[in-house]
Amino acid sequence: MSRPSEAMKAEFDTVASWTADAVEELGPDYALPAACRGSGSPAVLAWLCEALQLDTGTTLLDSGAGVGGPAAFAEQRYGARPVLTDPMPAAVTASRRLFGLPAVVCDSRQLPFPSEGFDAAWALGVLCTVAEKQLLLAELRRVLVPSGRLGLLVLVRTTDSLGDKPEGNTFPSYEELRHLLDSTDFQVLEEVDASDFPDPPVAWQAHADRVEAVIAARHGGDTAWGAADRQSAALGRLLRSGQLRTVLMHAVRT
Numbered sequence: 001m002s003r004p005s006e007a008m009k010a011e012f013d014t015v016a017s018w019t020a021d022a023v024e025e026l027g028p029d030y031a032l033p034a035a036c037r038g039s040g041s042p043a044v045l046a047w048l049c050e051a052l053q054l055d056t057g058t059t060l061l062d063s064g065a066g067v068g069g070p071a072a073f074a075e076q077r078y079g080a081r082p083v084l085t086d087p088m089p090a091a092v093t094a095s096r097r098l099f100g101l102p103a104v105v106c107d108s109r110q111l112p113f114p115s116e117g118f119d120a121a122w123a124l125g126v127l128c129t130v131a132e133k134q135l136l137l138a139e140l141r142r143v144l145v146p147s148g149r150l151g152l153l154v155l156v157r158t159t160d161s162l163g164d165k166p167e168g169n170t171f172p173s174y175e176e177l178r179h180l181l182d183s184t185d186f187q188v189l190e191e192v193d194a195s196d197f198p199d200p201p202v203a204w205q206a207h208a209d210r211v212e213a214v215i216a217a218r219h220g221g222d223t224a225w226g227a228a229d230r231q232s233a234a235l236g237r238l239l240r241s242g243q244l245r246t247v248l249m250h251a252v253r254t
């Protein structure tokens with residue numbers, strides 16, 4: 001199985017722990033905006049929570065939870081009971097520090113959970129970071145109850161010849177994504193483009209920016225900061241030029 005590159009470790013592991021440090025210094029209001037790395041806006045997260053009908057007590061597996069913002073959003077605003085997983089140990093520690101949610105270090109291609117234990121699962125910004133996408137989706141299917149709900153946020157490529165890519169990412173085309181879901185026995189019920197949603201509210205964005213600024217001030221000279229910054233700059237260019245678009249999907253286990 002493919003292993004994360006150094007740039008991915010910087011982006012998803014080292015920066016996760018710097019994020020938790022900065023939030024602890026600035027205060028708890030900063031936690032959610034700073035910890036939604038990839039999925040971003042409250043409007044997007046609310047759509048996913050509503051589509052998956054998350055409610056008090058719904059068990060939710062967050063695959064590739066990162067620093068844990070989306071799972072904490074689902075817990076705080078919808079009463080869901082999330083379990084977080086991520087292969088990066090510092091990300092898992094950061095999510096525990098910021099939100100106190102159950103979090104496990106593991107690779108979602110091989111989940112340490114029994115079959116049919118979760119009502120819902122989501123993977124937000126994760127499929128693009130994994131080469132073996134089919135393995136990951138098959139594992140998510142295995143741990144979902146029959147008719148369990150799956151949420152995805154996926155960056156899909158709109159062209160065959162992408163420009164300068166962030167290291168370690170493989171972006172599926174829309175057709176490849178639909179084929180992957182068919183072949184792992186998921187039925188797509190609805191999908192939307194993230195560009196249809198409003199930008200994050202000003203206060204949310206300001207909090208996220210403040211945390212970024214604290215991290216940059218403290219670690220701007222570190223090699224890991226430079227590597228993580230190059231990763232997000234490359235991603236930003238691909239999104240702005242329209243070579244990537246962000247798709248949200250709600251599917252069910254068939």
Ligand SMILES: C[S@@+](CC[C@H](N)C(=O)[O-])C[C@H]1O[C@@H](n2cnc3c(N)ncnc32)[C@H](O)[C@@H]1O
Pocket residue numbers: 012035036037038039040063064065066067068069070085086087088091106107108109123124125126129130
């Ligand atoms: C763009 S971040 C998104 C984090 C979080 N889902 C969010 O939306 O804020 C991608 C995450 O996928 C995780 N990841 C990478 N490979 C993975 C794998 N094989 N299984 C599970 N998660 C993985 C990374 O460690 C990282 O935390």
